[in-house]
Amino acid sequence: MNTVVVAVVLAILVLLAVAGVVLVGRRGSRPEPGTGAPDGAPPSPRPAGAGPARGTEPLGPPPGPPGAEAAGTAAPPAAPTAVLERPEPVAGRLVRLRARLARSNGALGQGLLTLLSRDSVDAATWDEVEETLLLADVGAGPTTALLDNLRRRVSVLGRRDPAELRGMLREELVAALQPDLDRALAVQRHADRPAVVLVVGVNGTGKTTTVGKLARVLVAEDKDVVLGAADTFRAAAADQLQTWGERVGVPCVRSDREGADPAAVALDAVRAGIDGEADVVLIDTAGRLQNKVGLMDELGKVKRVVERHGPIDEVLLVLDATTGQNGMQQARVFSDVVAVTGIVLTKLDGTAKGGIVIAVQQELGVPVKLIGLGEGPDDLAPFEPEAFVDALVAAEP
Ligand code: GDP
Numbered sequence: 001m002n003t004v005v006v007a008v009v010l011a012i013l014v015l016l017a018v019a020g021v022v023l024v025g026r027r028g029s030r031p032e033p034g035t036g037a038p039d040g041a042p043p044s045p046r047p048a049g050a051g052p053a054r055g056t057e058p059l060g061p062p063p064g065p066p067g068a069e070a071a072g073t074a075a076p077p078a079a080p081t082a083v084l085e086r087p088e089p090v091a092g093r094l095v096r097l098r099a100r101l102a103r104s105n106g107a108l109g110q111g112l113l114t115l116l117s118r119d120s121v122d123a124a125t126w127d128e129v130e131e132t133l134l135l136a137d138v139g140a141g142p143t144t145a146l147l148d149n150l151r152r153r154v155s156v157l158g159r160r161d162p163a164e165l166r167g168m169l170r171e172e173l174v175a176a177l178q179p180d181l182d183r184a185l186a187v188q189r190h191a192d193r194p195a196v197v198l199v200v201g202v203n204g205t206g207k208t209t210t211v212g213k214l215a216r217v218l219v220a221e222d223k224d225v226v227l228g229a230a231d232t233f234r235a236a237a238a239d240q241l242q243t244w245g246e247r248v249g250v251p252c253v254r255s256d257r258e259g260a261d262p263a264a265v266a267l268d269a270v271r272a273g274i275d276g277e278a279d280v281v282l283i284d285t286a287g288r289l290q291n292k293v294g295l296m297d298e299l300g301k302v303k304r305v306v307e308r309h310g311p312i313d314e315v316l317l318v319l320d321a322t323t324g325q326n327g328m329q330q331a332r333v334f335s336d337v338v339a340v341t342g343i344v345l346t347k348l349d350g351t352a353k354g355g356i357v358i359a360v361q362q363e364l365g366v367p368v369k370l371i372g373l374g375e376g377p378d379d380l381a382p383f384e385p386e387a388f389v390d391a392l393v394a395a396e397p
Contacts, residue, residue, distance in 0.1 A: 170389050206346035218282075317331060
């Protein structure tokens with residue numbers, strides 16, 4: 001009798017063990033690269049400093065971010081790729097991308113050098129200098145100041161040696177860019193919570209792309225990042241952001257419902273960042289500029305709700321450098337609505353109007369912190385006045 005009981009128990013144990021192995025095997029299976037993922041989501045935020053080095057880490061299927069239920073937010077489906085991209089180092093990006101400033105280069109730096117190199121710099125030439133500065137969107141006030149300084153210095157400069165002229169122009173342009181402004185991004189984690197960066201701007205300026213590129217900048221600096229897709233009014237924005245995140249293993253908190261409350265999504269992203277001990281939470285917002293009151297209501301609510309967990313560390317305003325005075329107008333409206341702490345100027349690769357960097361800083365009193373120099377994933381560079389001007393007045397355009 002006893003033998004029979006023991007045999008039955010053993011048989012049951014063996015059956016259970018086999019079933020267990022099969023289940024574990026199924027859960028642990030990974031999709032082949034490029035075949036898409038049947039289940040799971042991009043990685044949830046990793047504890048700071050934990051886990052294997054980026055660039056080789058396979059994407060896994062952990063659960064969605066905590067707090068997702070509140071806004072109907074959901075963890076996105078798993079990433080289709082198995083190997084994460086390694087973003088380019090941040091240092092020296094502007095130098096690497098300086099050729100992208102070629103059009104600004106011709107219009108502003110080289111244009112001014114050519115004018116100032118004339119045998120006699122008369123009143124007509126100064127008019128042309130002024131026109132060159134205005135056409136490059138330097139703005140009326142800064143143009144007058146630059147013109148006065150250049151006039152004074154050129155008259156003192158007896159002979160017009162090209163190298164000396166270039167040096168002088170370089171100094172004046174760098175000074176106009178206020179090189180002493182603090183351009184560091186406030187992305188240091190606090191003791192108990194991540195830094196929170198709100199990214200605002202009109203749709204079409206390159207806002208979502210900038211959030212994606214910025215996530216890569218932070219990943220390159222070994223930070224743990226969570227994205228919040230609070231631009232819930234543009235259908236493709238959340239998908240776009242999620243894809244940016246997946247490429248570098250950064251989770252994206254989003255809502256599957258178009259038109260969901262942006263503040264709720266933003267709050268869920270911050271909660272996910274807190275729970276996952278992330279360093280930085282980057283929140284993309286909608287930029288509908290239908291009227292100032294609407295914008296104020298929307299961004300004001302996002303800000304209020306997010307700040308339940310502590311003050312926002314950085315509000316980055318994204319401006320399209322090709323839009324000239326329109327961009328300046330947007331800058332004024334946004335800075336009235338939220339306390340902008342830094343500007344990102346996108347599309348500087350496609351414009352002769354690099355002077356907007358000078359104009360926007362002087363008008364808003366806020367530093368340009370990053371510039372977009374192309375559509376590539378790592379075409380976002382920290383703004384460095386000296387390197388920028390070097391590209392504009394380079395001997396070899
Ligand atoms: P959003 O509506 O403000 O979120 O704009 P998107 O991020 O969708 O970008 C709009 C377009 O601008 C996209 O085609 C981007 O690739 C492009 N874009 C963004 N930044 C840059 C940049 O620095 N240079 C260039 N050439 N294109 C950019």
